[in-house]
Every structure is written in structure tokens, then in C-alpha cells.
Amino acid sequence: MNGKLNDHPLAELIREISSKGFSGTLRLEHERAKAVVYFENGQLIFAASNLRTLRLREYLKKRALVSETDLAGFADNCPDLHLARTLSAHGTLRQEDIDALLSTIVADTLRVALLWTEGSWDFNERARLDEQVRVTVDTSNLLREAAQRMPLTFVENRLRNPGETISRASGIATATNLLPAESFILSRLDAPIKLEELVASSGQGDLDANRIIYGLALGGLIKREYWQNAFRTDPARTTRELSVVDTGPTKVAVEGEPPAGRWTSPGEEPDLDAFLERMRHASSYYEVIDLPPIAEPTEIKNAYYALARLYHPDRFHLKSGTPLHNEISSAFARITQAYETLTDPNSRATYDQTLERSKKFAADAPKADKVGFVADSTDELGSETDDATTELGSAEYNFREGFGALQQGRNDAAMSHLATASRLAPHEARYRAYYGRVLATKEKTRRLAESEIQAAVKLEPANATYRTMLAELYFELKFPRRAQTELDQALALDPNNTSAQALLRKLENSRKVG
Incomplete structure (x- = not known):
């Protein structure tokens, strides 16, 4: 052949x-x-x-x-x-x-x-x-990895039928090194679903979602209804799923069932009130995913997987635009950040060290002071504190640290601090806006950024800077009409806003190219 x-x-x-x-x-x-x-x-x-x-x-x-x-x-x-x-x-x-x-x-x-x-x-x-x-x-991992590096147009051509049924594979070992986007797509497969519906609910762009789905199918973690088979010969033995090679302990995932453990149970419905109440009081990544600091990587993955099944913002799309949906989106952004940090050995080690230092000063940490908005971005940080360590854990301290990290391009550190600031003072527009801005720096959290910046706009609707941030996000997400709407409002509020004027030129140039 x-x-x-x-x-x-x-x-x-x-x-x-x-x-x-x-x-x-x-x-x-x-x-x-x-x-x-x-x-x-x-x-x-x-x-x-x-x-x-x-x-x-x-x-x-x-x-x-x-x-x-x-x-x-x-x-x-x-x-x-x-x-x-x-x-x-x-x-x-x-x-x-x-x-x-x-x-x-x-x-x-x-x-x-x-x-x-x-x-x-x-x-x-x-x-x-x-x-x-x-x-x-590890054949499964190599195939998934290859899908992430193949040309997008080639991958798109391998998934030609949007009506093709996609389902969870059964009787395979659980992979422990999944990307957050892969884990989330798996979490959407409670039951067989059409490809176009899975792509629409993935939280990714169509091409990126296709790439992830294609990789999961190659790796044997999900099943496709139609493959373009090369061999017409029937299998020499009973067809089996491609085994997932794993260097660590493995568990068997049964199709249609969530990972066994304390986070899920058969027929479980999301308890939003309890979830949001827990998230409001969670002060560390471990509390965010409801695990002790000694948790194994597999436990962290399963916790994230279960939380994604129950509380991803897309599950509550009918509440979109409401304060409740904004809070859910903000909470899930924290879960995603916790997962990414705690599943990377180096990031986790650094975070654990920071967490240990923070505990030493927690008792002396003062409450955040209310600080008004300053339009000029160079003044956002306000006056420097004499002793930064005495403000560890406060919203304002974390905002200042996060803003500084963002300005320096240290996005992971910025996300951690700004997430804390946003949680401690959810009614402070600055915190929500800049947390949204740092979320927008990563493709997989870019859509969650929208909820944070929208919250800032609702808190301060006359703030041209926040509306420009939202317009910039929509421009990056390829929503030119939404971008133009927010930009028009920003320029009406502040015709001399340099960021808004720069974005206006970008929009005009993109129309000429299109």
C-alpha cells in the first residue's frame, strides 16, 4: 500500500x-x-x-x-x-x-x-x-505535539465535515500533560457532539480549535466519526484505541464520566452560590482550585478539568452581560491562571516561595485604600510606599506590583498580582481594567479579558481609557464593529486620547487592506 x-x-x-x-x-x-x-x-x-x-x-x-x-x-x-x-x-x-x-x-x-x-x-x-x-x-504526545506545529490550513483541510460527530474515547489511560485548552475541550464532551458545535463552544478561534481537536483525535483521546483512512483492509484483530503512553501513574477514564474524586459526582449540577462564595475567600492558587499545597500534578489537572465542566463562563451564556456572568468569568480566569502556574514545575516553585514569604507578613497587611482614577498612565502607580512589605496582600499593593510588572513585560507576575487586586477590590475599576489588559496578552484567556474590562467600563462609564482598552481587545479578537463602537465613545469622551487615536488609525488601515 x-x-x-x-x-x-x-x-x-x-x-x-x-x-x-x-x-x-x-x-x-x-x-x-x-x-x-x-x-x-x-x-x-x-x-x-x-x-x-x-x-x-x-x-x-x-x-x-x-x-x-x-x-x-x-x-x-x-x-x-x-x-x-x-x-x-x-x-x-x-x-x-x-x-x-x-x-x-x-x-x-x-x-x-x-x-x-x-x-x-x-x-x-x-x-x-x-x-x-x-x-x-510517547506516541500520543508526539502526535498531539505535531498537530500544534502543522500548518493551520493543512489541519483545517483534515476536518472538512462540520457535521462530523466527535466523542470521548473510552478505556484509555489519562494523559497528565494536557494544555488548558485541550482539557477544556475534553470537558465539553459529556456526550457526542458535532464538530461545528464543539468548535463554537471551545472558547478558541475556529482554526485554533480545529488544531486542538485534530491533535486530541490523533492522540486517541477523542474519537472522530470520519477519518480519511489509507488502508481498506480490516484490522487483523479487534480494533483498539491508540494507547496513551504516560511516564507517571495512570488512571482509566471511562467515557462520559468525569474524573473520579471529590470535585464531581454523577449528575452533579453546578452550585454557583457556593462556588462564588469560595472563590471570594480564596487567597491562593491552591484555594482557588480547592487543593492543599502538597497536591500532585494529576490532582491539579483533575480539579481544573472538573471545574471547567461545571463553571466555565460559556455554560452560563444566557446570563452574558450581567454582573453574575462577569463574576463567573473573573473567577474562571483565576482558575485558569492557577492551573497554568501549578502545573509548570518552575512556575509552581517560584509561586510557593512567594506564598511562603507572604504568610510572614499577612498579619500586618492593611486594608486597601480607595484610590481614584488618574487619567495619565504615568501616574497610575501613585506615590511609592516606604515599606512595601507592610502592604503585602492588600489590593493597592498588588495593583502597583502588577502594573509595574505589566509595564516591564513580566506578564505572568502581572497576572498574579492584578488578579489578587481585582479579587480584593472588585468594585475598583482600575484593578478590573488592568487585570483584563494582562489577560488579553495570552490568547487562551483573551476572551475572559472582555468580562474584566467590561466590568471596569460599567464601574466608570465616562472613562475613555477603559473604553479604549475594550476597543483594543475587540480589534485583537477580529470584531471591528464592536471595536469601532467603543472607540467612538472613547473619542467622544476624550478626543485627544492618544491610544484611541492610534487605534483609530489601525482600524482605518485594516479596512483599506480588507
Whole structure:
């Protein structure tokens, strides 16, 4: 069986071969580059390429694992497995080190070949790998990762039918390294849903949502109704889902059921009052997701997953524009930030250190003073305090820290401080506006930014700066009419507002280009 990669890319070939349990050799050609991938009963066991940078010899030299003298006895085109076997037999390298290096090379080879959208492929069931080698690679993660790097137009072409049914996969191991956007899309799959409906409820742009859905389908976490299959042959055994390889403890996720635990129960309905009351009193990321500081990454993921199912703002779209919906949106933005921080080891370590320092001064932290709006952005911070540590935990202190971080481009730090300020003083327009501005710096929280800036506008409707912020957000979200409406109001309030005038020029230029 053979074909073209633009019709059947490697990612889909791997998925299909794995799901049908085929054994054999898949050969790929892309211009002058070649790659070969070996399968045994659907399991990917080895891969290699003719690209010099992906050969074992190059990895050994770059990592200084073998001296030039030891490598001199091997020809430049010596097969990787022959070189590995010889080095192991001579005791030059330990077998476990060789196995780990081969796994790295296979993963790197696949990362390159998975992006080939032009070229040809050929699969031969009779051709098998002679060597007794079986590498371990996280195939599911590699396929999801590849989808994030494929051209958007190519991915869009793989999902041609908006009426196609998408559903949760059953009987698979739970992945622990999902992106927030991936976790949220999975949370929308309580029941099978049409592709166009899933995209509409994803909180992402159409192209970005398609990319995420395509990656989840390739990785075996969700099921598509229609695949453009390359093989017409029935599977040699009972079709199985692509197994999700995970380096940590795994749990089985049953289709249609949320992760087991204290956050969800069958038929659970969201208790908004209790949720919002808890969020109002939550003073740390751990309290936001309702977990202790010793929580494992898997617990954090499951907590976020459960909260997204119950309290994402899209579930309450009928209340859009109301103070309640604004509060829900603000609360979920804090949940997203908590998830992103606590699932990244470095960010979590830094946050834990900051949290520990804050506890030392919590008893002395004064309440936030009411500070009026100052139109000139250079005066937003007001006068510097003599002892910043005495204001730790207060809304004004966190606003000043967050505003300074935002001005310096330290968006993660800014988001943490401004979120705290907004929570402590939700009726302070400045806090809501600049929290919305920093939310807008990240694509996945950009829509949540709208609720925060809208809240600021409602608190101070005559503030041209906040209306300009909202107009800028709508411009970034590709809503030119909404942007123009807010901009007109901003210029009516302050005709000399430089930010509003700059945005007006952008809008006019975009119309000329369009």
C-alpha cells in the first residue's frame, strides 16, 4: 500500500496502523529526506532517517558519549542499530544508556517526519525489523505535539465535515500533560457532539480549535466519526484505541464520566452560590482550585478539568452581560491562571516561595485604600510606599506590583498580582481594567479579558481609557464593529486620547487592506 503524504500524513498513518494492529515497515520520502518507521502489532518500535543530524553517530559526538577514536573504526554510513550493538558489546556504553539515546533519536526523527505534508509513503506488511530492538516513545504526545506545529490550513483541510460527530474515547489511560485548552475541550464532551458545535463552544478561534481537536483525535483521546483512512483492509484483530503512553501513574477514564474524586459526582449540577462564595475567600492558587499545597500534578489537572465542566463562563451564556456572568468569568480566569502556574514545575516553585514569604507578613497587611482614577498612565502607580512589605496582600499593593510588572513585560507576575487586586477590590475599576489588559496578552484567556474590562467600563462609564482598552481587545479578537463602537465613545469622551487615536488609525488601515 502506498500514497501521498498530502492525502495521508504520517500522523494519521501512525494512528491508523496502531488502531488496526498492523505489523510492517512504513517508508517515507520528502524531497531528498527519507525515514522508515517499524511497527509490531500496532506498536511503533523503531524509526530512523537518512538525515545526518538524526543519526546515532551525531548524537554520540554532540553529547561526548564516545570519543572520536572509538568512532573512527566505524564507517560514516554505519547503520545506527549495528553501531549501538557493537558499542554495547565492547562495553563502550551501557545498554540502558544506548536504549535511552535510541528512544530520543526515534522521537526526534518522528518530530521531523510528522511535519512532512508533501512526499510519498509506502507500507509493506511483510518487511520487518531484523534487530531485536523495542524503543519506548510517547506516541500520543508526539502526535498531539505535531498537530500544534502543522500548518493551520493543512489541519483545517483534515476536518472538512462540520457535521462530523466527535466523542470521548473510552478505556484509555489519562494523559497528565494536557494544555488548558485541550482539557477544556475534553470537558465539553459529556456526550457526542458535532464538530461545528464543539468548535463554537471551545472558547478558541475556529482554526485554533480545529488544531486542538485534530491533535486530541490523533492522540486517541477523542474519537472522530470520519477519518480519511489509507488502508481498506480490516484490522487483523479487534480494533483498539491508540494507547496513551504516560511516564507517571495512570488512571482509566471511562467515557462520559468525569474524573473520579471529590470535585464531581454523577449528575452533579453546578452550585454557583457556593462556588462564588469560595472563590471570594480564596487567597491562593491552591484555594482557588480547592487543593492543599502538597497536591500532585494529576490532582491539579483533575480539579481544573472538573471545574471547567461545571463553571466555565460559556455554560452560563444566557446570563452574558450581567454582573453574575462577569463574576463567573473573573473567577474562571483565576482558575485558569492557577492551573497554568501549578502545573509548570518552575512556575509552581517560584509561586510557593512567594506564598511562603507572604504568610510572614499577612498579619500586618492593611486594608486597601480607595484610590481614584488618574487619567495619565504615568501616574497610575501613585506615590511609592516606604515599606512595601507592610502592604503585602492588600489590593493597592498588588495593583502597583502588577502594573509595574505589566509595564516591564513580566506578564505572568502581572497576572498574579492584578488578579489578587481585582479579587480584593472588585468594585475598583482600575484593578478590573488592568487585570483584563494582562489577560488579553495570552490568547487562551483573551476572551475572559472582555468580562474584566467590561466590568471596569460599567464601574466608570465616562472613562475613555477603559473604553479604549475594550476597543483594543475587540480589534485583537477580529470584531471591528464592536471595536469601532467603543472607540467612538472613547473619542467622544476624550478626543485627544492618544491610544484611541492610534487605534483609530489601525482600524482605518485594516479596512483599506480588507
